[in-house]
Amino acid sequence: MQARHVSRELALLSMGQLPTQPEKLQNKTVDDMLIATVRSLVDEVREMLLTAGAEVQRGNDKLVESEDQLVNSKIRTADINTSQVMLKAAIDLTGTAINRVGQALEFPLMVQFARQPEVKEYAIEILTTVNANRAKIDETIAAALEGWQLNRLPKIDQKILRIAVAELMYLETPTQIAINEAIELAKRYSGEDGYRFINGVLRTISNRLKAAK
Missing domain, CATH: 1.10.940.10 (NusB-like)
Structure with missing residues (x-):
């Protein structure tokens, strides 16, 4: 794992979790960045699961509606397809969220490389450049x-x-x-x-x- 690759990953995951002012950003330690990275992963997983839950609810509502229409012999193939799409989206989001949790388990490896001075320096340079x-x-x-x-x-x-x-x-x-x-x-x-x-x-x-x- 190359230093600059870790820098990019660290910058990606801590972006939006750290101050944008250059002087404040420069004063952040590696630990600050790692904490921001964990917070970012947690927020992303939470958002995905909430979205997946909403899709499940929408799909379920559509299925209930379809069942009512079936009773009245008015069910349409399009309604069933819509429900299937919603449920598939929810499953995909849940799968992605699980993958994020798996990535978090690899976090100790990032910590090991993040301790290298050049990793923090380039991550800060990326964030400073993007912000500016x-x-x-x-x-x-x-x-x-x-x-x-x-x-x-x-x-x-x-x-x-x-x-x-x-x-x-x-x-x-x-x-x-x-x-x-x-x-x-x-x-x-x-x-x-x-x-x-x-x-x-x-x-x-x-x-x-x-x-x-």
Whole structure:
């Protein structure tokens, strides 16, 4: 596990849990960042389970409605399909939440690498860069989205994209490394097809950045 890979993961999971002011961010210890990382994972799992619970409830309500319609011989295939989609979404979310818990079990390995000074330094540099250039980074991402709005993407995907674009635009990270690292983070923390979506967006951004030079 390379130091900068751990830095990106640490920055990703602590983003939004730490102060945005550079001076306050610089004063944060590795322990502060690790605590923020745990808090982020807990919040994400809680949010997923709440959403999954809501989907189960909606699916159940739809099934009850369908049963009533069956009694009256008015049930439609579309109603059953809708219920199945809702329940599948709930199962998928629950599965993802369980995966997050599994990732938390690997946390001691991150702790071991996070103790290296260069890990904290680069994680702080990423966070500082994203915070300082948030408007431009978001503008760049939004311009590359086709049929999507940035604020409608999963929060974890937004964060992965911001880190990658910060590396591409401000941290002089080679294009292929920035994109590959983002893909690896997406495979680990995003949804099933999240990494493909993120790869496509970053390819578009990198091509536009090259054309603008």
